[in-house]
Amino acid sequence: MAKILLVEDNELNRDMLSRRLTRRGYTVVVAEDGEQALELARAERPELVLMDMSLPGIDGWEATRRLRADPDLAGVRVIALTAHAMSGDRERALEAGCDDYDTKPVEMERLLQKIVTQLGATR
């Protein structure tokens, strides 16, 4: 199964999502902020990143931009997670280089669907 990097600063969210993804059979690596996310992305080479956009320090937007700027990480898919159910976030996320977008709180089936879709598109 694919390796997923979950970037989430909220402990509860991190815990929930990682447990549920693990139960689904994914290998989950967690990062608490943007910098750690970049480090782990390079070190762990996940196929997909679930990126919370509001992070302390380097936020999700910036982390995604940097991730995209790294040629080594070219193939990784990024799904943005935002706390705001605002339509604008979708465009913003895609603009920042994300492949898809979902809102928090996570609706598991929907998110899984998106993960499957993105992983299917992985080269």
Add this chain to the structure above:
Amino acid sequence: MVKTGSIATKVALVVSAVVIGALALTGWFALKRSDAELVQLQLNQASQQLTIKLGIAQRILEERFPGPWRLGPAAPVAFAGAGDAPGGTLTAQLFKGDEPILGNPEVSALLVELSRLTGTRLGIGQRVDSDHVLRLATGDTTTRTAGALTLMPPQAALVFTDGNPIVGGEEDWTLYWPVRATGTDSIIGVLDAATPYAPFAAAATAASRQVAEGLLPLVILIALGSSLVLFMLTRRMLRPLRAIHTAVSRLGEGEWPQEVKIRSRDEVGALAGAFNRMAADLRQTVVTIEDKVRLRTRELEESNAALGQARETADVANKAKSRFLANMSHELRTPLNAIIGYSEILEEEAQERSLDDLVPDLRKIHGAGRHLLQLINDILDLSKVEAGRMDLYLETFALRGMLDDVVSTIQPLVAQKDNKLVVDCPEDIGSIHADLTKLRQSLFNLLSNASKFTERGTVTLRVRTAHDDGRKWVRLAVQDSGIGMTPEQLARLFQPFTQADASTTRKYGGTGLGLTITKRFAELMGGSITVESTPGQGSTFTLILPAEVVAKPVTSDHVALMAGPKGLVLVIDDDPAMHDMVRRTLEKEGIAVIPALSGEEGLELARQLKPAVITLDVMMPGSDGWNVLRALKADPELAGIPVVMLTIIDDKNMGYSLGASEYLTKPVDRERLIRVIRRFRHEGGGRALVVDDDEAARDRMRELLRGESWEVTEAKNGVEGLEALARGMPDLILLDLMMPEMNGFEFLAALHAREGGQQVPVVVVTAHDLTPAEREHLSIHVVRVFDKDHLDSEVLVAELRRLLDGPSGGEG
């Protein structure tokens, strides 16, 4: 305007005319009478003369022409006319025996001779037609007999033929004597004596003329004199009336005339007195009315100002409410996130571990969590729309695809109550340019609403395009066969938090916000929503959207409202024109202006609204500008608000020494005013650093700050905070105290050690119970300490604004 004196003239003229007329009439009658008398007189004289002359003539006749001559009936006499010389041809009819002798030269010669001898033009004729003869008795009653002829007493006659005098003009009175055959009664002719009477008549006329001519100047003189006297009298009589008239005219023109000074005791005097009293009463009334009008106007102005102020306050409050709701919604979501997520995990784990009896309860928790989340989302949407912060993300998409998407989402909900969903949409419906998410949400709301209130029925989604108003529209109608609504329920339908009634909420659930949001979304996209319903039969909601949605341009009013809570400018000036000017100038720049017409009102509003900038006039009734400035600077809550003096008084030293931030003199340079106001409003916010290990707290601060247009950097602890400082000194730091790695106190110490660090205002937001020593320490180094657990975001926002706007923001 009435020409003064014209009455007098008219009266005089009329009176003169009457007098002259009367005199003329009298004269005419006098003339008439004397004329008749004169004629009579002269006829008498003439007849006397004639009698003598005729006597002579008869004697001559008898002596010279003895024989059987008689003057007999003759053919009508033709006189030569008045102009003929006396002794002219006399045509007569003489008879010799029974035989008339016509044109007998002998007789003619006789008559000529007779005429000559008597100096009278004599003729013999016949006057039988009395209609043609106006007769006048001469008064001479002598009857003379001369042989066969008898001359009757003479008569004067005016001879007419067919109404016209036979001879000459009006003087052609003819004196004639009827001639009878002696011894008989039959008149056989008349003896005419025309000529002598002309002079008589003329004399008579001349005499009467003389009388008239003699009288005329006198008459005119009398008429003129009486007219003059009358005129003078009338003028004299009218003078007081004219004075009253002048006064009335001036009164009519809105002037207050002097009292009319007429002391006479006649009617005019009474009139003047009455007028004076009336004018005085009127003046009193007008003064009273003017006072009342002035009072009312002022009251109206005041209430208008109060209304405007109330509106501004309400707008500000409404904004604050919406912002609060947005923040709260966000705050609520975070724990909900955990509730929903963990209930899902537990459900999965319960199933895995075959603890199936736990699953229904876990699902209830999960369901309740979802419901709560929907409520929060709705509230968030609505508050965003109402705060004017809901943006449109317009894109072109196929209607069909969107419909399929919505239908598949709603299907489970429709099936829940054994309803059937029918989609009636042409395959070639085409695409729409709109906000996909909002349209989808709107349709979802309508469909879920229909499903909710329908059982074992049909929900139909009918989509059509239409052309109207030169545009293409898309109509999306959702029809159900459910419980329907009464007109009363329909009336309350789109009100937020209102379902058909309270029992509906209990029975059917829902937030009651769905329809309100759908309506707002439709309006946001330039469309509308209508509803038709019959109780017991169902409802049809029709959403009408333009096929090409155009993003609404932000109106200036909207800009002003948006700017409202951030950078209000309070204008304190007693001159409404000044308010108008400042408002026009600043609102064009998107700056909201609140007017205060007095110093007292200004202070009150400043306390209520905490404006970003205050402009202040000096010369005002009541508390003047200097006093207001002193009061503003003495109030710690207001002292930080920059005050721009806007006055005609050029006393900058006074202004600056009392604490004014800028001094502008009237007349105001608009450009300069805008520059100054902008400078003090710090448009665009500043850079803020939030140092807090609690994500929820950070989120909240970030939202608050962004709402105030701050640029926000976040740090999870003191170390990260210092790293952020290294990238650039912020304008403000929001600091938590209890944090891992490096706490707030340590961070503060490190901050103050850095260059420029002491100038950065720090606001502490902490849940930590401070010891007195800590409190004292903080009071020196930070601007303010907020209790995290009892944080009033309004107070925090006000503090942030004060820090941003205040010129002394760095002092602590």
